[in-house]
Amino acid sequence: MRRTVFSAVIVSMLLGVIPVQAQGAEPGPIIAREILFGNPDKASLRISPDGAKISYRAPRDGVMNVWVGPADDPDAAVCVTDDRLRGIRIYFWAYTSEHIIYLQDVGGDENWQVHAVHVASREDRNLTPFEEIVGPDGEPMTGPDGKKLKPRAEIQEVSHKFRNEILIGLNNRNPQHHDIHRLNILTGDMELVQKNDQFMGFQTDDDYRIRYAMKMTPDGGSELFTPEGDEWKSFDQIPMEDMMTTGPVGFDKTGQVLYMIDSRGRDTAALTAIDLQAGHKKVLFADPRADVSRIMIHPTERTIEAAASEYMRVNWKILDTSVQPDLDYLKTVADGDMDVIGRSLDDKTWAVQFVMDNGPVRYYLYDRSAKRARFLFTNRKELEGLTLSRMHPVSIEARDGLNLICYLTLPYWTDPDQDGRPQQALPMVLWVHGGPWARDSWGYDPFHQWLSNRGYAVLSVNYRGSTGLGKQFTNAGNLEWAGKMHDDLIDAVHWAIETKIADKNSVAISGGSYGGYATLVGLTFTPDVFACGVDLVGPSNLQTLLETIPPYWAPALTLFTSRVGDHRTEEGRKFLASRSPLTYVDRISKPLLIGQGANDPRVKQSESDQIVKAMQEKNIPVTYVLYPDEGHGFGRPENALSFSAVAELFLAEHLGGRCEPIGDDFKGSSITVPTGAEQIPTLKDALAG
Template sequence: MKAQSTLSLALILAAASACSPTASLDATEPGGGGKANAQMLAKGTANPDLIPRELLFGNPDRAAPRLSPDGKRIMWLAPDEGVLNVWVAPAGKLDAGKVVTKDRLRGIRNAGWTADGRYIIYAQDQAGNENWHLHRIDPEVGASSDTDLTPNPEVRAQMVGGSREQPKFILVGINDRNPAHHDVYRMNIETGERTLVEQNDAGYAGYVSDENLELRYAYAPRPDGGIEILAPGGDKAGRGHGKKDWAPIEAIEQIDSMSTQDAGFDASGRYRYMIDSRGRDTGALIEIDTETDERKVLYQDPKAELGGVMRDAKTRKPVAVTVNWDKPRWEVLDPSYADDFAALEQVKPGNNFAITDQTREGDQWIVAYYSDKGSVSYYQYDRATKDSTFLFFINEALEGLELASMHPRVIESRDGLELVSYLSLPPSSDPDDDGVPDEPVPMVLLVHGGPWARDNWGYNPMAQWLTNRGYAVLSVNFRGSTGFGKAFTAAGDKEWAAKMHDDLLDAVDWAVDTKVTSKDSVAIMGGSYGGYATLVGLTFTPEVFACGVDIVGPSNLVTLLETIPPYWAPMVAQFTTRVGDHRTEEGRALLESRSPLNRVDAIVKPLLIGQGANDPRVKQAEADQIVAAMTEREIPVTYALFPDEGHGFARPSNSQAFNAVAETFLAGCLGGEYLPISDIGDSTLQVPAGRELIPGLSEQLDD
């Protein structure tokens, strides 16, 4: 996730809630909504045969396989005592796997081999606070060798670079000297000893290193939201001839700042790669000869941003890219790889795939296959024989279930923008699977976070959960989303609660006009920016939506920007130029006018709010203040708070608990099916307000 995306969800969140298709709170009688809300509870239908929430939102069976650099071992993530941990086995012998870590709290979600395969490094925070620490494990020893390489509890560590040439060392950014700025250290992986490489007094947002662990470039944010690229001594090759001072060599304007980024070096360090939108609308993959500054475009799509770059394991030169407009596709750049991609396409025709890992020699790959109607499956690909060997499904129990298709749709906004969207329907409502229901069904408008992110085609547990309960699900890439060119992203600048919201309203109108749903049967829900959009929906357009589910969404844009985490200080200009400047009178007035907290009196439909107490991006105060304002006005609201979560619900027990509450809420609101609340389990769910509005919730909490 990019540092700029302060509201992006790092996790898949879930929700559901309690109201009826025709009922609404009485907007003319303050506090009168309490009776109306109570009358609309549990209007849905309890159905014990629905797909269990645990199956959709619990731990995966296995996930994220990684081959050791020599290909002799394989690691993956899987539960141990109900918590995701790292497992290791000899390659080809998964059944001989042994767990090598012992996390008993949040689970490990990001781990990889060191360049020599000697150790495994994983990242972990505390209770969702996003102060990521780097841990080192010796897989031969196991959990007793677990060493926190960055043990200061207030530190947020981030990887800057690794190297095949110097496998015992990594470059790590650590903000222990100044919370706002990461200094760069060269760290010995085995001992944890570190040597200062760069003291970041200038407040650079990041650095680029090569295969020799040399810092070649730095990125400095500009007050206008643009970025300055600097090099030692101003040398364009980034080598600086031994000079320690940094000087600018080129600039990235504000409009290009989210579609231009570094893509590393080749093995020689001479050729640098970038995704670069300067002089074009979408980012092109370019190759830069750092000695001559000659630039060559390797690939560009006129409509969509590049989704990823695959590189040769030895030369580190790009060999293929993914492009994603409505569905992802591969474009092969190196003809010597054409047969490999042709072979991979035959393994699971109709599925998309991603190469997620390869050995040091590039002879063995890990390939993940994705569809919209089933679990991700992993294969090991042998490049010499062109054979693929099945490894595992992420969730084998999903195979054979009746799941919903995801249909790409392009919806035109009122001012002519193309909004790439995705529609999923309950299978029973669309027996011929053409994306058109036999008759209108209740719908959930599911709004992505970011907003500088995008929705994608593929398996989505939230969409499967909601369609299984009887709802259509529509996800819209509204203006401001990334992935569709810089002009589309820039069209969202300073349009929070304005044209960005208009796009969502236009999508609802499209769904009503095409008889996907009916006007009074649409809920809005989402996480992070999607939570903000939910609050906007219920305050700026209070009669459009039947109810809303807000997950970690900001209610006041001024307080949101005033509490940006210190380590995002270099990126403040991105927020002030794209959202509004809380430091000026004019900017503050704009932000106040776009803040749902200032329009609480307009709320006439039921609202469910979910929040993590340790969220460093959208502080708990964002939820507390709107709940307090609604309570003061006797406007019903249900508030689900998790004391051990951050920006999203990482622990499966917490995710399932919130989904149980949300599912009952939505069943009352839209009249769908639901599984009664029964799996609060060992979650830490607290409900400071509105527990009585959710049938069965008080009984579960009182047990």
């Protein structure tokens, strides 16, 4: 049932915020969206291989760039990159300790180019400046839309043995396959290491040798091959049911021990070591409840010293007693989940971060000799003095008995004893993760903090098909898009209603990518459950989704067809239509907000365009927000901020939560609203300036 609060919204806008009914203590102050979704102050700490310098991403003139400073004087850091538009998101140190390597695309198209910046001179060299893919006829290749295809570079291997060189993959010859090149970061010279016209990917070692190649099998599994001269010899096979939970992760120093995350013969993926000469396999660590998801490896010896799994929280297992004192000490430094995110080559200095649920990320430098961690900074200083809500891990049983690991956040003032139960039922947002082969985790989440601060309960569900919780759980999602995967979401909503966490008449569904798809499914397959929905870059038609995947995903096509449905057969197309929200657009009866990036290479703009058009043809109202300079998600903080402002107005209108006025949150954004601005109070006026 739609809850109309239009008059209250307008009146409250004039006063600045929308009030919500106090429950227990008085509601806390509204946290500005700028604090939650604007640029972080400092993030992505790294340490140079020689241990002398640190680096981090921070804004310069409002755009995220890389800053470098002495490890013993971080306040002396200076900006060494000069991005003025999109911001740098992916970077690392070269083993020269004098260069920063970063990747950049254009407008979110994910066609990455590799850049090297000399830290001292700040000279920036684009190492892969290719703008077109040249076909066998010598002409630029074009896609189905007639536009020129652009190449995409990927980092293949970075080894301390070759300070001036890295291995990259580059598809500037064949859009579906990446050739492997040896790239000199000082000169830009490239040497072809492996031409590729058949493989999905390669495993290389610290000596920059091709050790294995991987190819998908028709049933959705994969086969590993080893090079023998000009031929390839089959080495191993990974069955379809293990494909999402099994794969090589690297070699030891000798190159004769292969480390793998492997679920074959078991449910949860274990960390294993295979002696390639003797053929022996040893299990180093396994958790019966969750897959091994992280490893801690020595920077030069390449021995695995610790591994972690994640059931509800991250759990580290020490495998090398030499790091026991270090990890024991680091447990005492700060609350939250600890991760070693960088190490100097001499292993004397570590970069460490602590993630907590009710505060910003905390970064430290750890001196192993002194057994002392020195605090550097948090990623969002303005959060430090604020009271934030806690995230509660909960286990919910699905209708068929499957255990769903979920995360619940409540406005802190509604839960004074912090037991994860509000004093009375709240409006709730079901926030669905993307992937779907990914997972939700415990820790600080800007969406959970934003929505709980506005008065909503927020629930995130690891529905079947999510990864990290064993192959049976992941495979339970095969061919269950809009089926049992959606049943899990509905079961979680029913649990929240039955436990008096959620008001059954005030539940919204929202998410990005698969989460956006789930939103559309929620409003078409189960429209009576939800009061409204917010879809970010979600596919509406599974057939057209699979027909328009990026060309470099083509080698992995059977992974999608075996788990989503096969668009290449008549039977498969009928099945995909039966699981596509577009097929049931006439069932939409609740308000819908859609956000899309025009350059999205994964979920094309046409996915949003076609459902908006279908709704318009049936006179069903919808608000469509489109960003011409974004891709699969909103990378520019100005755009993320503007969309959150629109979504906040939308949710306040239909769930009745608090709302911060738009104010200047459209400044610098490329936001456009092709249709439906009139559906959201004050939006048209804000767009008009």
